[in-house]
Amino acid sequence: MKNKNITLGVNFAGHDASYTLLDSSGIPIIIAEEERYSRIKKGEFVPNPQIIFSIIEEAGLLPEDIKFLSIANIQEFIENRPEQTLIEYIPFGNAKIYDALFKSIIKKLPNVVSVNYLKHHLCHAASAFYPSPFINAAVLTVDGMGEDETVNIWYGKKNELHKVFSIPHPHSIGYLFQVISKWMGLTGGEREGKLMGLASYGKPIYKNLFYENFIQIDEYKGFIINPNLEKYPCTNESWIKYCEIFFGERNSSGIINEYHKNIAASVQEVLEEVLLNLLKIAKNLTKAKYCCLAGGVFMSSMANGKLRRENIFQDVWVQPLASDNGLSLGAALWSYYYGRNERKRWEMQHPFWGTEITGNDIEVFIKKNKITCYKSDNIEFEAAKFLSSGKLIGWVQGRSEIGARALGHRSIFADPRDYNSKNKMNLLIKQREDWRPFAPIVLEEDLSNYFDDDKPSPFMMFVSNAKQNCPLPAALHIDNTGRVQTINKNFDSRVYNLICEFKKITGVGGLLNTSFNLRGEPIVRTIEQAYDDFIKSGMDVLVMNDYVFQKPTDYVWIGDPPIAKLPPINFCNKIANLLISEVKNIALITYGNEKLLIEMAEYIKLNNSDTIIKTFQLFTEKNSFISKFDKLMSYDSKEVTSIEKILDFDLVFLLIPTWVDIAFEMIPNLLSPFTNMVIKNLATNIFIIDSSGNLGDFLGILPISNKEWMYNGCLITEIERFWFNKNKS
Known part of the structure; x- marks a missing residue:
């Protein structure tokens, strides 16, 4: 088949993995977000090269058609950050592993003639500038962190991007916003959006407290974090401890009150004022008429609206893929456009670049x-x-x-x-x-x-x-x-x-x-x-x-009371179906998500009062199950000191949290005892449920133990499959 000069952009190092294919004119063929395929919202994935080839096939192409490859994020910069040396911090990945993965991909793309490894903020900038309606523009990128920077200002001229300003890690308004959302007890990968929505219910009465103790606006530097905060390693848990000095203990109740609403309003207003100052700096440095915005912070539509109303620029364009799901698009566009002399570029006039239904x-x-x-x-x-x-x-x-x-x-x-x-x-x-x-x-x-x-x-x-x-x-x-x-x-x-x-x-x-x-x-x-x-x-x-x-005429919606009061986890119905079956001796084991387990236990007790549930918490230091719920809901709980004890149960469910609960690199450490048992064919009673509700046998490949099971074959995360194959080999 004749080579079609296709450009492939890839981002699969961290959350919001995505893949972009451009045709020979620089126009997208498909922009694919991995969560739409894995069904794990805001998932953080072990890189899965196979999905790239599935998307190439979906686009009606062959691997031989790919000529240019651009990869977002440079792992060496990530691993050189100071907090990478801390035991509590698990890095996004190992550069050598990623390098090996990329090489394995390239081997399967036989006609690739160019491979670019691009920095995080350059990809954000490219995703914002190249599809915008502007020939020349300032470009502002702001997010939690890239490799070693948190803010960039660029000047885009024709098809070139020139960096004119940056703020180094760990000075990060995006990371501060994220940490406040976690301190507040908001959950899920969209917690920052929840914090923005909550801000409208409060008053910014703690704004000065933020400026005195967390962050300071600087007319020339943009902003700096407080020297006292800078002493704390830039990790979620460390910064949350700093927050607790001023705001009290982390909210683990899930209950939001006026105090939380006022803190949300305060940090939202601080965010908007910091961004406004950065926009002014971008104007002064570039003298441009227009501005393009990207980076996860600009998913704050509330902030975007206020920035646009300030009229610092004649117009502002925000990339709808402002978060890291836009990095693959930026990587592909930079690879295609940079250095080309022609002025005409593809302009993103609509967002419909995903899977087609005919x-x-x-x-x-x-x-x-x-x-x-x-x-x-x-x-x-x-x-x-x-x-x-x-x-x-x-x-x-x-x-x-x-x-x-x-x-x-x-x-x-x-x-x-x-x-x-x-x-x-x-x-x-x-x-x-x-x-x-x-x-x-x-x-x-x-x-x-x-x-x-x-x-x-x-x-x-x-x-x-x-x-x-x-x-x-x-x-x-x-x-x-x-x-x-x-x-x-x-x-x-x-x-x-x-x-x-x-x-x-x-x-x-x-x-x-x-x-x-x-x-x-x-x-x-x-x-x-x-x-x-x-x-x-x-x-x-x-x-x-x-x-x-x-709806069919005989259809009865399962959400009618009292089941409408389900906890916010979509696998409760599946578990309930099993609990009302003949199987009663069930172990429910969770990794690091105590609140989720309590909600599930509450639901199970309300609907299955005759069932004895044994609940355990895993301590990874000893790879042993130790009960933390002796008095939880008056359930019969007991300590399990040996991994083999789980074989005493008819069924064992492992609740695997998403990346927002623990770093995904902990998975092999957590699962290694089970992996060994599976290899020895001992653990046929073990099933995995991830926090998105996907349910399956331990690795999606083992037979259900001598019985038909209604959920056999359901999707399981690529995380466990990756580490199983790694250990098996």
Whole structure:
């Protein structure tokens, strides 16, 4: 096959792994986020080279078509940070291991002629500048940390990027924001977004405390962290200990009160003021008319909105893949554009670069699963009628959008006029914290009618202030703001027509929009995932392309009380099904997530009072199970001092936390006793559940012990598979 001169960008060192393929004109063929494939939201993965070749195949290409390879993050810089020498800190990875992995990939790409290893902030800058509408612009990148920097300012001119300013590690406003969210007890990979949402409920009365003890704005340096904080190693636990000096003990209750809300408001305002100062520095250094923004900190749409309203630049463009999921795009774009003389560049005018669902795919799915549905001749009108009557609609169209936010191809829509739509959406589908807002999607021509803003926001990256009589109450936050997405016909004609039809019926040119996923899961990618979430949730209607799916007449939603009060872990139903079976002697073993275990134990006790649950906590220092729950819920708990004791149980469930609970490099240390038992064929009673609810036998390859099991074959994380294969060899 003739070589197609394809560019491949890769980021798989840490969280938000992603892969980008560019054609010979520098236009994306596909931008793939690993969480959409693994189904582990915000997962931190052991690098899995095989996924690269799966995505190449999905794009209709062959490995021989790849000519240029660009890899984000340089491991040597990460491993040279001071905290890497601490026992408590587990680094992202070993440079030699990553180098070996990259070489193994390159060997399978026989026509690659160029390999670039690019620094973190350069990839962020490239992801922001090259797809922007600007020929020349300032570029500001801010995140928790890259290899050895936390902030960069660049000047982008034609196809070149020149760094003009940087702030070194450990001075990091992004890391401080993350640590405060952890101190507050917020959970999940999106905890910083939760903190931003919570800020609107509080008052910034502790702002001066932050400036006196944590961070100082500097007109020329940007900012520096307090010298006392700088004495603490730059790790989560170390900085949390510093926070406890001023704010009290870390919140482990999961309960948010006014004190927490005021701290959230304070740190949010500090963040905005720090970013404003950095924007002024970028203006002074570059004299540019326009500015591009990227880095995880700029996922703060509240901060972005305030920065844009300051009018320091004529216009500001924020990369919708501002977090590390945009690094592969930046790496690929830099590899393609840097040094080229032509001025014309690809401009990101829409976000629909993910997996495609076609009408033929849907027909095959319907036939295979014998599902009743119908194809509509006017889907926008029918969907608008459903919405105007109060229905909650899952909306799936064509290629999936990239990034953390649903932008009209993997969305759930509701009527924004009725404030109760927000409550219904949360109770019946999302089941998330009630203080987190939903978003409005509005016709571009109606933006200035509803908000004090006239600048389009097609990627939902800016918060705007709503006007007094804005007819979208269900989509507004407590402070009367909205994280607005504007829509026009060129961006997406189908969603545009849907909202136009809704406006004809109701007079309102907007909808409530949220991402198509259940709690703790990534946005759906495939037909199967969308239909599964539709059936499992309180959605009324599912629209996929032109097809309309409704719930079977005999369907009973499992979320009706009392099961609607599930703890926020989606594997509780699976566990409950097992507990009401004949199997009663079950061990529940958790790695480092005590709160999760307590929530599960509470649920199990309420619904299975006759079941004896034995719960244990693993101490990795001795590789032994030691009970920490002697009095927990009056359960019969006992100490297990030997790994072989787990063979006494009918079933053993290992609760594997996601990367936000422990660093993923601890996994081989934790699992080594089990790996040895599996190799010896002793542990056929062991099953793994990760924190996203994926359930399977120990490594997804062993037979279930002499019985059929309803969850055999479910997805398991690549982490365990990687280390099993490593140890086995």
